Amino acid sequence: MKLGALSLDQVRSQLRHASVRLRVGPFAIAVSADDPDFAATLHFLYQDFPLLKDEEPAEFRIRVDYPHGLRRWWRRQVRFFLDDTEPFEPFPSNLAMPFFEWGLNWCIYEHAHEFLIVHAAVVERNGRALVLPAEPGSGKSTLCAALVLEGWRLLSDEFALIAAPDGRVLSIPRPIGLKERSIGIIRALSDTAELGPTFVDTRKGDVAHLRPPGGSVRSASESAMVGWIVFPSYLAGAENRLEPLSKAAGFAKASDDCFNYELLGATGFEFLASVIDNCECFDLTFSNLRAAIDLIDSITAPRSAE
Numbered sequence: 008m009k010l011g012a013l014s015l016d017q018v019r020s021q022l023r024h025a026s027v028r029l030r031v032g033p034f035a036i037a038v039s040a041d042d043p044d045f046a047a048t049l050h051f052l053y054q055d056f057p058l059l060k061d062e063e064p065a066e067f068r069i070r071v072d073y074p075h076g077l078r079r080w081w082r083r084q085v086r087f088f089l090d091d092t093e094p095f096e097p098f099p100s101n102l103a104m105p106f107f108e109w110g111l112n113w114c115i116y117e118h119a120h121e122f123l124i125v126h127a128a129v130v131e132r133n134g135r136a137l138v139l140p141a142e143p144g145s146g147k148s149t150l151c152a153a154l155v156l157e158g159w160r161l162l163s164d165e166f167a168l169i170a171a172p173d174g175r176v177l178s179i180p181r182p183i184g185l186k187e188r189s190i191g192i193i194r195a196l197s198d199t200a201e202l203g204p205t206f207v208d209t210r211k212g213d214v215a216h217l218r219p220p221g222g223s224v225r226s227a228s229e230s231a232m233v234g235w236i237v238f239p240s241y242l243a244g245a246e247n248r249l250e251p252l253s254k255a256a257g258f259a260k261a262s263d264d265c266f267n268y269e270l271l272g273a274t275g276f277e278f279l280a281s282v283i284d285n286c287e288c289f290d291l292t293f294s295n296l297r298a299a300i301d302l303i304d305s306i307t308a309p310r311s312a313e
Contacts, residue, residue: 008057008058009054009055009056009057009058010027010029010049010050010053010054010055010056010057010058011050011054011055012058013050013058015046015047015050018046018049018050019043019046022038022039022040022041022042022045022046022049023039023040023041025039026038026039026065026068027039027049027058028058028059028063028065029053029056029057029058029059030056030057030058030059030063030227031056031111031179031181031227032163032168032177032178032179032180032181032227033168033177033179034066034067034115034119034179035059035063035064035065035066035067036065036066036067036068036069036111036114037059037065037067037068037069038069038070038071038107039069039070039071039072040070040071040072040103040107041072041073042071042073042085042100042103044101044103045071045103045104045107048104048203048204048216049104049107051203051218052104052182052203052216052218052219053182054218055219055221055224055225056224066118067089067111067114067118068089068090069087069088069089069107069110069111069114070087070088071085071086071087071088071103071106071107072085072086072088073085073086073100083099083100084097084098084099084100085097085098085099085100085102085103085106087106087107087110089110089114094110094113095110095113101206102206102209104203104204104206104216105184105206105209105211105214108181108182108184108216111181112165112166115165115166115179116166116266116267119168120267120270120271121170122168122169122170122177122278123168123169123265123267123268123271123274123275123278123279124166124167124168124169124265124266124267125138125140125166125167125169125261125264125265125266125279126140126141126142126165126166126264126265126266127139127140127141127147127163127165127166127167127264128141128147128148128150128151128163128164128165128183129161129162129163129166129167129176129178130151130154130155130159130160130161130162131159131160131162131178131231132158132159132160132307133309134231134232135231135232135233135234135235135307136162136167136176136231136232136233136234136235137154137159137233137234137235137236137237137303137307138167138176138233138235138236138237138282138286139151139236139237139238139239140167140236140238140260140261140264141238141239141240141264142264143211144241145239145240145241146189146239146240146241146293146296146299147164147239148164148183148184148185148186148189149185149189149192149193149241149296150239150293150296150299150300151164151183152164152183152185152189152193152200152217153193153196153296153299153300154300154303155183155217155219155220155223156193156196156197156199156200157300160178160180160220160222160223160226161180161183161219161220161223162176162177162178162179162180162223162231163178163179163180163181164181164182164183164184165179165181165184166179166266167233169278169279169282170230170278171274171277171278173232173281174232174233174278174281174282174285175230175231175232175233176230176231176232176233176282177230178223178226178227178228178229178230178231179227180219180220180223180224180227181219182203182216182217182218182219183216183217183219184214184215184216185202185214185215185216185217186211186212186213186214187212187213190202190205190213190214190215192296193217196296200217201217201218202215202216202217202218203215203216203218232285233282233285233286234286234287234307235286235287235288235289235306235307236257236261236282236283236286236287236288236289237249237288237289237290237291237303238252238260238288238289238290238291239291239293239299240290240291240292240293241293241294242292242293242294243294244294245292245293245294246292246294247292247293247294247295247298247299247302248290248291248292248293248302249289249290249291249302249303249305249306250289250290250291251287251288251289252288252289252290253288254283254284254288256288257283257286257288258279258280258283260288261279261282261283261288262279265279287306289306291303
């Protein structure tokens with residue numbers, strides 16, 4: 008059964024009195040919260056995600072909670088707990104959903120070391136994955152959202168989870184976080200874009216989340232071989248260029264975007280090398296989103312047999 012099969016009142020009750028337990032890609036999570044607005048946004052953004060079976064344990068048990076005392080009423084704050092651990096300082100109470108999303112990111116890159124974890128968006132088409140590693144502000148999430156709205160399957164907006172022994176990328180399709188101008192750009196790009204509420208004045212500016220397509224969520228058990236690694240960089244006014252990289256340069260750049268490459272040691276090297284050996288690498292500089300999509304299409308479109 009999917010989360011969307013529950014009414015909003017049921018979700019609010021479960022969050023308050025027990026937890027909502029979801030399958031999110033390879034992870035089982037349980038989340039509890041006492042906030043009706045958080046419940047409504049979770050219900051909307053995660054409506055296509057399957058509920059865990061009763062016997063399935065949750066790997067990440069998350070609580071989004073409020074401080075006791077005056078802080079519950081004056082300049083209200085929200086707290087994030089993983090089990091009994093509180094890894095962050097409280098956020099303003101109106102930012103519970105971005106706090107949950109960022110906190111879940113932390114849970115994954117701090118604990119899922121059975122995978123090589125690359126900070127990257129990942130989409131798939133025709134059985135091959137396109138990995139977009141990038142630093143914040145590069146346009147990664149905007150480009151990822153645009154490709155998903157063009158028909159690519161969303162694997163992730165945040166992580167490429169690379170698994171042994173064959174270097175396949177696992178799928179963890181979650182809401183795509185959009186910031187500032189990107190929110191309006193994606194709204195204007197497609198009338199099928201389903202965005203949640205806009206959260207203003209976060210640490211990353213204004214933030215909204217694009218709901219992942221139902222098809223991507225239903226296909227979350229399907230991994231993919233990497234066909235291309237493209238390092239995107241948005242630069243206002245720049246010429247739109249897609250330039251090939253050597254495998255050595257691609258390896259060096261991708262390793263810089265890994266969360267746990269050094270921690271995994273030789274295993275991380277082997278994971279990443281297996282991917283680089285079997286894909287093409289490119290640098291993408293763009294100032295126009297449509298042009299960037301066209302350049303990506305030029306290298307990923309199926310090639311006719313000669």
